[in-house]
Amino acid sequence: MTEKVERDRLPKQNDEIVTENGRKYKLGRALGDGGYGVVFISEFDNCEIAVKTEKFSKSQLKVEIEVLRAAQQMGCKHFCSLIDCGTKGKDFDYLIMTLLGKDLHKMRCELEDKKFSMSTAIRAGIQTIKACEELHRIGFISRDVKPGNFAPGVKQNRQNRIIFMFDFGLSRKYVDQNNNLIPNRKEVGWRGTTRYGSLDAHKRLDLARKDDIESWFYGLVEMTKGTLPWRNVTNRTNVQKAKELARTTTRVQFLFETPPQYDKILTMIDAYTFESTPEYSKIIKLLNEVKEAAAIRDKEAWDWEDESKSTTVNTVSSFSDKQNRASKEKATK
Known part of the structure; x- marks a missing residue:
């Protein structure tokens, strides 16, 4: 034998x-x-x-x-x-x-009240949407934007002030070799993480740049408030319903204790189509308004720097989310 x-x-x-x-x-x-x-x-x-x-x-x-x-x-x-x-x-x-430090999701969950200060949330929000813009500029969409896929660099590389995007296992090209938009493939199946997936992801539709920005927005609200209304909902259909209600009857609850600019950003995102180029600079301008109103300075310490003097690195991957990892098995296209 x-x-x-x-x-x-x-x-x-x-x-x-x-x-x-x-x-x-x-x-x-x-x-x-x-x-x-x-x-x-x-x-x-x-x-x-x-x-x-x-x-x-x-x-x-x-x-x-x-x-x-x-x-x-x-x-x-x-x-x-x-x-x-x-x-x-x-x-x-x-x-x-x-090397990167702990991801934003882990660091938020380690805080006593499970949310970032307005200073950290807004500055992290600006850097993470800039990362999304860079990804789109090089011709890719993530299809899995979430706080767990962003992390600051480490001090030894002098990158601890920069938030990095990582884990591109679900990414795909959205333009062809001539830089033309690849046509909508209509229904393609689920992609992403249930908590942060866009409404079109729930409908199993082909995803575009706008869907990355919608997922980014859910993460921004979570970093600011410490929670999302559907946080403890496990059924994907019920999560979709909660996200739909967040546009209408529960919108005030969804955006409670967030700056008024968040409401404007959500309205912008919901107006985008599959072909739309998200208005990154307009969104960043709205976040900068929050910064200015709250007198937030770029060089302020991150919340996690206040919490620990340690430079120990814990992860550069969301591998710990085994359920999400399993979803990647058939997602090469």
């Missing part, structure tokens, strides 16, 4: 990845893990870096690598630097990139 060859083996702590150009990366502790992959800490040029690995047969890293390469070429500010990448046989794909 021939011995069955094991495939799809993920590396473990203390393993070493040797790249095609001969660079060696010894894997330190795991920063995050899920069914299909593990993110490790490693070291390169005396700096800590992140090594993201995914099982060969389930890997979405090719999409992520394409996004990071395009972002690097365009000089995008809110994306990690792609240091190296490759495949180890038919075991796993790997992506080596700059």
Whole structure:
């Protein structure tokens, strides 16, 4: 009998990845893990870096690598630097990139009242929509915009003032090679995370730039208030109904204790069509109005910097959201 060859083996702590150009990366502790992959800490040029690995047969890293390469070429500010990448046989794909801190979702949940101060929420909101704009500028949509996919850089890289976007496993190109909009494919199935999914995502429709901005807005409200009306609703249809009501009968409750500019932003988002180019600068201008009214300064400390003096890095991936990871298995197109 021939011995069955094991495939799809993920590396473990203390393993070493040797790249095609001969660079060696010894894997330190795991920063995050899920069914299909593990993110490790490693070291390169005396700096800590992140090594993201995914099982060969389930890997979405090719999409992520394409996004990071395009972002690097365009000089995008809110994306990690792609240091190296490759495949180890038919075991796993790997992506080596700059390290990030804890994601915005985790850091908000660690706060006593589970919400950011207005200063942190508004400044994080401005940086995260700028990240969405950069992603769209390089020809991709995320289809999974949420606070858990944004994180500040680390102090050792002097990037702790910058919020980065990461985890592009559900991303796809929305323009063709001639930079023309790819036509609407109508019904394509669910994409994203239930809490932050757009109304069109709930209808299983093809997603566009506007859907990323709608998801971003739900995250902005959550960071500001500490909760969303459908936070504890598990049934996806009921979440959709709650989002629809948030436009009408429960709109006041939905936007309670948020700046009046949020209402204007929601009205703008709901007016967009599949083909629309979101008015990023107009949205940022509204958020800057909030900043000015509250005398918020850009150099103020983030809430998480007040909470801890530690520079310990916890994650660069939303792998801990196993349910969402499972949704990525068939989402390469």
